[in-house]
Amino acid sequence: MNEENRAVVAETLVHTYGPDESSGVTALAGVDLEIKQGEFVCIIGPNGSGKSTLARHFNALLLPTSGRVLVFGMDTKDERNLWEIRRTAGMVFQNPDNQMVATVVEEDVAFGPENLGIKPEEIRQRVSDALKAVGMEDFSRASPHFLSGGQKQRVAIAGILAMMPSVIVLDEPTAMLDPRGRREVMETLSRLNKEKGITVVHITHHMDEAVHADRVIVMYEGKAVLSGSPAEVFSQTEDLSKWGLDVPFVERLGDMLRKSGYEVSRSALTVEEMVDELCRLRSST
Amino acid sequence: MIRGVIIGQYYPVRSTVHSMDPRAKILIATIFMVILFMGNNFYCFLAMGLFAVIAVLLSKVPWHVVVRTVRPMLFILIFTLALHLFLTPGPVLVRVGPITATWSGLVQGLFIGTRLVILIMFTSLLTLTTSPVELTDGLEDVLRPFSRLGVPHHELAMMMTIALRFIPTLLEEAERIMKAQMARGADFQSGNMLRRARNLAPLLVPLFVSAFRRADELALAMEARCYRGGEGRTRMKKLEMHRADYVGILLVLLASIVVVYLRIKFGPVIQGTV
């Protein structure tokens, strides 16, 4: 694979919080991973597994204690790359309230491009495009305070889009949302990934959000312990529960049926897929 | 309960004054304040009062709303008046026991009082007709020339914006924490002042902890969006001055000439003052 195809690369990435490596707390204990351009990757793992720390390395908010992180070939340790890395790999955080700067939606979306020194006319264009891309164009003059959680997160995503990034890294953006808000955010992300080819790195506790990803990476105790397609990852039911993670209902049902000798495909991960699979099974003989 | 608090006092109607450029309004208000303090007799105030009345009429803000803005200052007004009335030496007006009120005291008190009332009403008109967001944008621009003197114009404006953004959030949070503590039997209403102040700890400590956490997260989010201070930053919104703005500035300049004329012609209302 050539260099341009790799959006984010982490090589034996170690991160230690605290004064020095020996007395500090190790949050990342040697992570190796590669995220391809255009991929939709979900990172799952229990609290304290290092997910958020990892995400913050992707946009140079944190720098490696040892090892290195490359964003489109740019080393995050090289200070000259800092702003280009942050523009290229946008970041959305968990609490929708604590990442909005302005009192008007469109001005919040304009914040990033303004920091980049873009011309006012172009900022206006970008802001309106970005709000359209997340379906929030009717709220451009609204105050963020009156939006729902899901709407706020979509505005936050628009704020990133207006910087024309190639990757969006989202650190548990759905953790504080209700089911409707979660759905809104997930639909927005998958559309951006499919239609605009934006690489998505989505960190979540909700396993059902991971079933549609191209790839799932499991973090545990500072390491990337598992990586593969959702079907591959969720088939490791024993490991997953050992790591304190939920296995989605459909996968568990499939597992029980397989144990009883029914040939249910492992690739059935959603309710719809499982229903199709069961109907196929019924009519197969 | 807390939800009812209105931030700022913006009175949203459409008027010439509302649609003016915030920079022009800030400039006019500043010039107005300067000449208000140049006025040294009641003729000056008459002229300035007239100017203020016209401005209020143009703004379409109802009079009772404008008058209401003076109310919080009423105590200071009365206090100022009393101070001058009793402490200025001069011909005696009334004498009650050891306290004497003087004629010159009355005149001086009324003089200072009138100045204060006009000042409050006119500056209130600025906040009544300009939304906090516009005000912030305007201030950032107006202060820009002073950045060479070390005035952090961008930082000030950014602080104001963030404060405006988070005041409603924090108020809501305060209400939630208060209720949570009341659910644990906390009492915020009874007891004397000292007791009540001490009882605020269960509200204030969590509120501060949360505010600091929010500040931390916001700083991180801003950094992630390439924020690095005012340098090299552009703005999407460009403020534009129109005819009304120039006319307004012209009028206030005219008013200042009139005031200077009146000042020279009639001299100070009280001998020995400026």
Added chain:
Amino acid sequence: MPIEIEHVTYDYMPGTPSQVRALDDVCMTIRDGEFLGLIGPTGSGKSTLIQHLNGLLVPTSGRVLIDGLDTRAKGTDLRKLRQKVGLVFQYPEEQVFEETVFEDIAFGPKNLGVLGEEIEARVREAIALVGLPESLLQRSPFELSGGQLRRVALAGVLAMRPEVLVLDEPTAGLDPLGKREILGHIRRLHERGLTVVMVSHNMEDVAKLADRLVVLDHGRIVLDGTPREVFSHGELLESIGLDIPDVTKMMKELRKRGWPVRTDVLTLEEAYEEISGYLAGTKVGGPR
């Protein structure tokens, strides 16, 4: 100690242009020992309703009787009611403020006038109920993890020895493990005899725990019954923006495709029984 809610209507900012009706003629009774799940989309009035259960809010019209006492009546001692009905808000860890875990858990009982050794006993009892070691008591609450802190906050309410425990989204923002732990403790508290009212938009959680569900939409009760009854109204739930559990969704879909399976199943095991039973019966693709 039943809680009776009689024709309760509640308006925010009544008499102003921004008046909002949050509850609209709500009638229900919370019975002793019940585990009641309160569900509804954001803005449906769930939070407003639970604040009526301990007199933090009083109805604009209608009345709430807690153990026969009207929350709106002048003589009612609201603090006493708040002791009987413990209310745990969403993200309760945000209310923690004392220097030690012990002091924070003791805050409630102290406000009730509990003294000396009794406080100590209650704090130890409460921390045990949420499954945290006593060694945490002298620590600063700000050193704890998010999941631990939430349990400390829960202990702070339990230390008042309430008869009814009301929880607003107790699992919000927790990881799966933290979620399972706190739900386990809530289930055990219910088994010890506490009446529990739990607000949640996670259908899977409430389906497993509650023995009665009340669904709110736009301030009105739209459904009230056992989880099986409520989830059988899948279309209605989805139309007001709620997710139905995957189990129910799947059984309904199978039914639509002609499988003679029950649609009122709630657990994975039941679903497995139904599906494998049918497959075994038709003898297709079955075990060889």
